[in-house]
Amino acid sequence: MQLVKGRNQLPTQEPPSRYANPFATCWTRPGAMAFRFPRGKSAERLVAELAASDWQGEIIGPHGSGKSTLLDTLIPHFVAAGRSVALVTLHDGQRRLPARWLDKSLASSRPLVIIDGWEQLTWLSRRIVRRRCCRASAGLLVTSHAATGLPLLFRTQPTRELVDELVSALTARIPSPITESDVAASHACRGSNLRELLFLLYDRHEQLSAAGRAAAQTTLSRTA
C-alpha cells in the first residue's frame, strides 16, 4: 500500500468520488430518489384524485418528509395528463412569488401552478394566488407543513419501514459500514425528517469509513 506524501500519512485511498457515500445529496435529492408510495397509492392514482378535485390540492407533511420528492415524481404524470406545469420552490424568508411568475404561468394552456413551500408566502400573497388561479381556471397544488384549506391530496409521513427500505435501496448500490443500530439511532433522533436522517447517516458513514482507514493504517504500520 502506498502512503500519501502528506502530513497525516494516511494510506492512499480511492480518489474522491460520489460513489464513496450512498447518502450523499446526489443520491438522495428529489429526482435522484423516486418517491415510495404506500400500499394503495400510486402516481397515477394521485393524478386522478387531483383531477377529481378540479386540480386543486395540497400535500402536507413535516420538514424533510418527502414533499418535494413526491412533487418531482408526480410532475411528469401531470404533463402526461395534458397540464402545463409551472413549479416554484420557495425557501426560508421568500414571502412573495418571483416577479411576473404567476402571469407567465397562467398564460399557458391548461396551467397547473405548483408552489412548493406555500407557508412561506404571506397571507395576502396566498389569497391573491388562489383568487387568480380560480379566475384563470388554473390548477393549484401546494406543499405545506400544515393544512391550507385546499383539498388534501397526500400526507407525507415517513415510517421506520420506509426508512429501512430507503437505506436498503441506497446501500444496495453503494455499500456502507453502517449498521441497523445506526439507522435506528438516526430514526430515533430525527423521526420523520428524512432529509436530516439521511444527513446523519451520511456523517456516520464518513465516520466509520475514516475509522476503517485509520485501523488499516495502524495494521500496516505494525506489520511494517
Added chain:
Amino acid sequence: MIDAPTVSLQLDSTAGEYQPGQRLSGHFLAEGAVPWPVRSAELSILWYTAGQGEEDFAVHYFERLVDEPGRPLDLRLPRRFAATLPPSPLSYDGRIVKVCWCVRLRVFPQQGPELLREKAFRLGNVPPPMPE
C-alpha cells in the same frame, strides 16, 4: 436486438494520480465481435462536488463522436483521448464536501438505454482530513 457489449474506459496511468498541468490520456472501446450500432458517444473530463447540500460541477474537456448517415459508430476500435489538467480545483476528500475529478463516458446506442462509464482520478496531493 443486439445486446450491449462491455465498454471499457482506461487511463494510461494506472496510479490514477495527476498533478496540475500534467497530461491525462487514455482510451475507450467496446469489446465484442459483433458491431454495436451507436448514435453518439460523449467523453468528458470534469470535476464535481459531492457530499451534503448544494452541488457544483464544471467540464474541463469534452469530445463528442457522432455517427454518419448510414454509418453507425463502431466503438470496437480504441478511441484515444488526452487533455492537460488545470491548476484547480484540486481533489479533496472532505467529510462534508468532496471535490471529485473523473473521466466520464456516455454512449448513446441506436437502441436501448444510455450507457455510462466513469473513471475517477485524483488531481493534486491535498491530504484527507484527520479522523476525529
